[in-house]
Amino acid sequence: xxxxxxxxxxxxxxxxxxxxxxxxxxxxxxxxxxxxxxxxxxxxxxxxxxxxxxxxxxxxxxxxxxxxxxxxxxxxxxxxxxxxxxxxxxxxxxxxxxxxxxxxxxxxxxxxxxxxxxxxxxxxxxxxxxxxxxxxxxxxxxxxxxxxxxxxxxxxxxxxxxxxxxxxxxxxxxxxxxxxxxxxxxxxxxxxxxxxxxxxxxxxxxxxxxxxxxxxxxxxxxxxxxxxxxxxxxxxxxxxxxxxxxxxxxxxxxxxxxxxxxxxxxxxxxxxxxxxxxxxxxxxxxxxxxxxxxxxxxxxxxxxxxxxxxxxxxxxxxxxxxxxxxxxxxxxxxxxxxxxxxxxxxxxxxxxxxxxxxxxxxxxxxxxxxxxxxxxxxxxxxxxxxxxxxxxxxxxxxxxxxxxxxxxxxxxxxxxxxxxxxxxxxxxxxxxxxxxxxxxxxxxxxxxxxxxxxxxxxxxxxxxxxxxxxxxxxxxxxxxxxxxxxxxxxxxxxxxxxxxxxxxxxxxxxxxxxxxxxxxxxxxxxxxxxxxxxxxxxxxxxxxxxxxxxxxxxxxxxxxxxxxxxxxxxxxxxxxxxxxxxxxxxxxxxxxxxxxxxxxxxxxxxxxxxxxxxxxxxxxxxxxxxxxxxxxxxxxxxxxxxxxxxxxxxxxxxxxxxxxxxxxxxxxxxxxxxxxxxxxxxxxxxxxxxxxxxxxxxxxxxxxxxxxxxxxxxxxxxxxxxxxxxxxxxxxxxxxxxxxxxxxxxxxxxxxxxxxxxxxxxxxxxxxxxxxxxxxxxxx
Amino acid sequence: xxxxxxxxxxxxxxxxxxxxxxxxxxxxxxxxxxxxxxxxxxxxxxxxxxxxxxxxxxxxxxxxxxxxxxxxxxxxxxxxxxxxxxxxxxxxxxxxxxxxxxxxxxxxxxxxxxxxxxxxxxxxxxxxxxxxxxxxxxxxxxxxxxxxxxxxxxxxxxxxxxxxxxxxxxxxxxxx
Ligand code: FES
Ligand code: FES
Numbered sequence: 011x012x013x014x015x016x017x018x019x020x021x022x023x024x025x026x027x028x029x030x031x032x033x034x035x036x037x038x039x040x041x042x043x044x045x046x047x048x049x050x051x052x053x054x055x056x057x058x059x060x061x062x063x064x065x066x067x068x069x070x071x072x073x074x075x076x077x078x079x080x081x082x083x084x085x086x087x088x089x090x091x092x093x094x095x096x097x098x099x100x101x102x103x104x105x106x107x108x109x110x111x112x113x114x115x116x117x118x119x120x121x122x123x124x125x126x127x128x129x130x131x132x133x134x135x136x137x138x139x140x141x142x143x144x145x146x147x148x149x150x151x152x153x154x155x156x157x158x159x160x161x162x163x164x165x166x167x168x169x170x171x172x173x174x175x176x177x178x179x180x181x182x183x184x185x186x187x188x189x190x191x192x193x194x195x196x197x198x199x200x201x202x203x204x205x206x207x208x209x210x211x212x213x214x215x216x217x218x219x220x221x222x223x224x225x226x227x228x229x230x231x232x233x234x235x236x237x238x239x240x241x242x243x244x245x246x247x248x249x250x251x252x253x254x255x256x257x258x259x260x261x262x263x264x265x266x267x268x269x270x271x272x273x274x275x276x277x278x279x280x281x282x283x284x285x286x287x288x289x290x291x292x293x294x295x296x297x298x299x300x301x302x303x304x305x306x307x308x309x310x311x312x313x314x315x316x317x318x319x320x321x322x323x324x325x326x327x328x329x330x331x332x333x334x335x336x337x338x339x340x341x342x343x344x345x346x347x348x349x350x351x352x353x354x355x356x357x358x359x360x361x362x363x364x365x366x367x368x369x370x371x372x373x374x375x376x377x378x379x380x381x382x383x384x385x386x387x388x389x390x391x392x393x394x395x396x397x398x399x400x401x402x403x404x405x406x407x408x409x410x411x412x413x414x415x416x417x418x419x420x421x422x423x424x425x426x427x428x429x430x431x432x433x434x435x436x437x438x439x440x441x442x443x444x445x446x447x448x449x450x451x452x453x454x455x456x457x458x459x460x461x462x463x464x465x466x467x468x469x470x471x472x473x474x475x476x477x478x479x480x481x482x483x484x485x486x487x488x489x490x491x492x493x494x495x496x497x498x499x500x501x502x503x504x505x506x507x508x509x510x511x512x513x514x515x516x517x518x519x520x521x522x523x524x525x526x527x528x529x530x531x532x533x534x535x536x537x538x539x540x541x542x543x544x545x546x547x548x549x550x551x552x553x554x555x556x557x558x559x560x561x562x563x564x565x566x567x568x569x570x571x572x573x574x575x576x577x578x579x580x581x582x583x584x585x586x587x588x589x590x591x592x593x594x595x596x597x598x599x600x601x602x603x604x605x606x607x608x609x610x611x612x613x614x615x616x617x618x619x620x621x622x623x624x625x626x627x628x629x630x631x632x633x634x635x636x637x638x639x640x641x642x643x644x645x646x647x648x649x650x651x652x653x654x655x656x657x658x659x660x661x662x663x664x665x666x667x668x669x670x671x672x673x674x675x676x677x678x679x680x681x682x683x684x685x686x687x688x689x690x691x692x693x694x695x696x697x698x699x700x701x702x703x704x705x706x707x708x709x710x711x712x713x714x715x716x717x718x719x720x721x722x723x724x725x726x727x728x729x730x731x732x733x734x735x736x737x738x739x740x741x742x743x744x745x746x747x748x749x750x751x752x753x754x755x756x757x758x759x760x761x762x763x764x765x766x767x768x769x770x771x772x773x774x775x776x777x778x779x780x781x782x783x784x785x786x787x788x789x790x
Numbered sequence: 791x792x793x794x795x796x797x798x799x800x801x802x803x804x805x806x807x808x809x810x811x812x813x814x815x816x817x818x819x820x821x822x823x824x825x826x827x828x829x830x831x832x833x834x835x836x837x838x839x840x841x842x843x844x845x846x847x848x849x850x851x852x853x854x855x856x857x858x859x860x861x862x863x864x865x866x867x868x869x870x871x872x873x874x875x876x877x878x879x880x881x882x883x884x885x886x887x888x889x890x891x892x893x894x895x896x897x898x899x900x901x902x903x904x905x906x907x908x909x910x911x912x913x914x915x916x917x918x919x920x921x922x923x924x925x926x927x928x929x930x931x932x933x934x935x936x937x938x939x940x941x942x943x944x945x946x947x948x949x950x951x952x953x954x955x956x957x958x959x960x961x962x963x964x965x966x
Contacts, residue, residue: 039825256929720919
């Protein structure tokens, strides 16, 4: 057996997906299945006076219509699981169907269950809701104003929490040679996985067992929450995440509709399916980012950074979503210094309720925001002191790891300067600067952008989870079952949905056992089969669940070795295991294969005294610390002064993501993240009217990146194994969304330097760029 | 309930019929009536292309066509493109070049690519990216989709120098 770790193996999960035999939630069809639809509020803020459902109920094929009053004593509010301590948090939980008042446009007010999808939609038209409109506030800064409408009586000024970490003595800023300050807007975006959310619930009235197939990145967290909300034992609820069409954080949050469908299935004693339409998804599934960050940076004239102080006003939307409080506080605040050795740092976040869809995690969750502000600030500082932004980075980059940043995070491994050097060389920075100079002489607007980002991933030690108010552990479980035939099944509590762990985990096990990849199956996403797990997010699957996998495999090898020694009649120390063969040192003809030992362990005819039969291994791995992927990304853009169009000409990235198991899958993760990060920088934005109507509520209005928007990405890796998990992996899924926005914005601002443009808010649409060029040049 | 009308189509080489409401979308006919759930639905405004199928030899968005409009047509869905044992070159390309992650957009993307490769057996990178304008993939960033298409085109070109031609890939089983 040749080693497969580190090889670009074709994915094991693909054959079923490319032949149309995947099973996504909407593909599930059960006998007698009904279809549910949700009546959603057309107002962003209004009292519900009456809901008329009689007409809908009369429609043939309609089985039931539920309103908030019908379900309020049957489903408890869905609680946020991240109650960040020490910030006077006032959590406002989502309730399944609004009762007295709606707080954002799209909030569900009634549910129809009917015999078919079409009838269920027809019935929605027949429900009449009488509202009394209330004043609306959608912008978080506006929501803090004295005269702003208040959404909850017990939440003065709409402030959900005020959080602070770190402290910068005032003298540092007073005495600093240079201070720069900038307001940076992380606009609201939407993850938009191509598969919307959905759920199918099936109830067995005899046993009382409820099964919900749903689009979730963390089935066990969903089980804990829904069992509690529905008032049934955790053991009576089975959550299954079937094939999933992406998540990107939007399917971490625990929503209400899945519980409603569960209730309907229990009450009607028939299976019920609900699947979001895309426009419904735009309204009902979490939005993200939407943070107004004002950062001050203190430094010296020769480019050393002394302190960073960030104030973040975060829009939480109308309710506190599952991780809604953690994203703009812990996830953001701990990383405000980026990859730089900055002695002092301080982060403050005000969380604000508004009449908008709740915000929650989206690929990177808080780290992209932190990275954006520090990477923009470095460039703004460089501009102020007249230094090349690359030089400022070199002056301040972390010199040596392990390194503890001002917030206490321990950067684990790698060469930050070396990575930057590699990226500069890959793009020929010196040559590029010359080219830019020439281009400028000819009136061409060429811009170079850079980021030397770092992110906090691999969530994470459970002790820390407890300390930061996360309502659960962050360890992970993987187990391996060796069947009598020597074939192997992997079970994991992580719940991948496109990231390819069905292949990479098999690669790990194939190498550990010396068996072919074809012999290994992978199971995840089912709470009945998997004992416990915390799910897939925060680039934790490979570092944490993969860590557990590695330990579980070692345990199996250990036991198998004892059996082999017993069978071969030699002391354990004399047995060697390599490439699937147990052999005796210096007697290579005396051997047992992994397959033979699998059979021996399972038949148990001749095991060492006291040894239990079978060959299974399990590990619940709680990592000692987080992992810190980092890298250097550089891009070249050209702006067309006549149209304001930004053309991305080159994008080079060098990422140190620790040990790489499958370089092809790793590169795919980089591309995908970059497309989303570049999308945020240039095109994507979720826009509300003053009345709280989502104006960007379809794919016609929300600019999803298309294939023709991108050049070929030039990606490469450096592998510095992380010391905090057995695989040495650091996680890779979020590098692109963390790095790209600042890379692109830095490049566009650089391109516009001849016009004296210092900053522009994302997304850098042609209109915005054109105005920046023409309003300035006209004014001169 | 609205009156129902008979619809008969040939899907992946097999005759199928159903009684449908005039408003039923083709994608729902395929998925809900014929249980061909490989064709997906990713939007409600004809933007994402997850629902793309071949209809009488053309790549179309099946969410934008009524089932009754397809009456008498010949349709190929992803299930008819190739099988696990005998993958179509496009499927092979997507597998070998990692052209999919979650795989939700993939059936529609592959059908759109089928449409492209029928017309242009040697597309440039720019032509491929242009041809993908009718589909959205949120996972891959498109780069490996482009590589997958290039690889598939290569495989088809190789195949074309042999007896079976591309015109015949629309309906597997019908290859003459
Ligand atoms: S479902 Fe047909 S284009 Fe989106
Ligand atoms: S592979 Fe997931 S949307 Fe394309």
